[in-house]
Amino acid sequence: MNLQSTKVLTNGVEMPRLGLGVYKMTEREETLQAIDHALKVGYRAVDTASLYGNEVEVGEAIRHSGVNREDIFVTTKVWNNDQGYDATLRAFEVSLKKLNMEYLDLYLTHWAVPQTFEETYRAIERLYDEKLIRATGVSNHHEHHLQKLLAKANIAPMVNQVEVHPYLQQNTLKTYCTKHDIALTAWSPLGRGGVLDDPTILEIGQDLGKTAAQVVLRWHLQNGTIIIPKSVSPSRIEENAQIFDFELTQAQMTQLASLNLNKRFGQDPDNFKFDF
Numbered sequence: 001m002n003l004q005s006t007k008v009l010t011n012g013v014e015m016p017r018l019g020l021g022v023y024k025m026t027e028r029e030e031t032l033q034a035i036d037h038a039l040k041v042g043y044r045a046v047d048t049a050s051l052y053g054n055e056v057e058v059g060e061a062i063r064h065s066g067v068n069r070e071d072i073f074v075t076t077k078v079w080n081n082d083q084g085y086d087a088t089l090r091a092f093e094v095s096l097k098k099l100n101m102e103y104l105d106l107y108l109t110h111w112a113v114p115q116t117f118e119e120t121y122r123a124i125e126r127l128y129d130e131k132l133i134r135a136t137g138v139s140n141h142h143e144h145h146l147q148k149l150l151a152k153a154n155i156a157p158m159v160n161q162v163e164v165h166p167y168l169q170q171n172t173l174k175t176y177c178t179k180h181d182i183a184l185t186a187w188s189p190l191g192r193g194g195v196l197d198d199p200t201i202l203e204i205g206q207d208l209g210k211t212a213a214q215v216v217l218r219w220h221l222q223n224g225t226i227i228i229p230k231s232v233s234p235s236r237i238e239e240n241a242q243i244f245d246f247e248l249t250q251a252q253m254t255q256l257a258s259l260n261l262n263k264r265f266g267q268d269p270d271n272f273k274f275d276f
């Protein structure tokens with residue numbers, strides 16, 4: 001595996017295993033520089049959302065990077081108050097315009113709004129049929145949400161993006177997704193930094209001459225999970241990509257597996273405050 005390694009989705013589309021997350025990048029210059037730097041060091045995926053308010057900057061940074069648009073995997077998401085069939089189609093148009101692109105690689109339902117998430121996914125299927133997106137997916141969907149979608153879908157979701165890190169390993173959901181050929185992407189793969197002081201992780205890092213962040217990101221990779229760590233710092237953007245030159249042993253993987261606490265740093269999809 002290397003920085004350009006991909007996971008092949010059910011329709012054959014290749015999704016990079018490592019991408020740059022851009023949540024909370026609200027400063028224009030900082031955002032442009034972070035994406036530019038990531039692309040320079042070899043990242044080939046960017047994960048944004050209409051909620052993040054930086055789709056314009058994501059599009060701009062990609063256009064000015066010198067890397068071909070077709071070589072970069074761009075994901076965005078439909079926010080909760082834009083869900084439902086027609087509203088999702090409209091929200092997609094707005095995102096596409098802001099990004100100033102002809103198509104997107106992946107479009108996700110951001111959270112499963114109880115009344116509308118099924119219709120939202122139906123709109124995503126239509127966007128796929130119209131070749132405006134190369135892959136379909138969802139985010140923050142529990143197994144019970146996926147079951148509902150799979151019961152009706154013409155095209156099963158290809159990706160589910162959920163919170164995953166050593167303190168929230170999501171093993172049951174992961175098994176379900178694997179069984180249904182849904183690629184799992186970890187958001188907050190570093191637990192927003194909250195797992196990086198863990199003594200076990202630090203000790204493994206010391207043994208390998210790697211940082212805690214590199215150990216955690218490598219653990220995700222060896223679990224087959226796609227990762228989208230966020231950083232605005234050039235040195236951390238590089239650090240987070242230097243995870244292809246070492247391997248965790250089976251014993252280290254087992255040690256990391258034992259850290260699960262079912263602890264969330266973000267919200268539980270079943271208790272999300274949908275008026276936010």
Ligand SMILES: NC(=O)c1ccc[n+]([C@@H]2O[C@H](COP(=O)([O-])OP(=O)(O)OC[C@H]3O[C@@H](n4cnc5c(N)ncnc54)[C@H](OP(=O)(O)O)[C@@H]3O)[C@@H](O)[C@H]2O)c1
Binds near residue numbers: 021161229
């Ligand atoms: N679908 C969803 O609902 C959802 C929810 C949350 C996030 N996401 C996506 O997932 C991406 C990643 O999640 P996240 O941003 O919440 O959390 P994260 O990637 O786990 O952690 C980001 C935090 O860790 C710091 N950091 C990054 N690399 C580091 C390193 N090597 N050493 C120490 N600290 C480091 C960053 O600070 P600096 O920037 O200062 O380096 C930032 O504070 C988001 O950007 C977004 O694209 C999706």
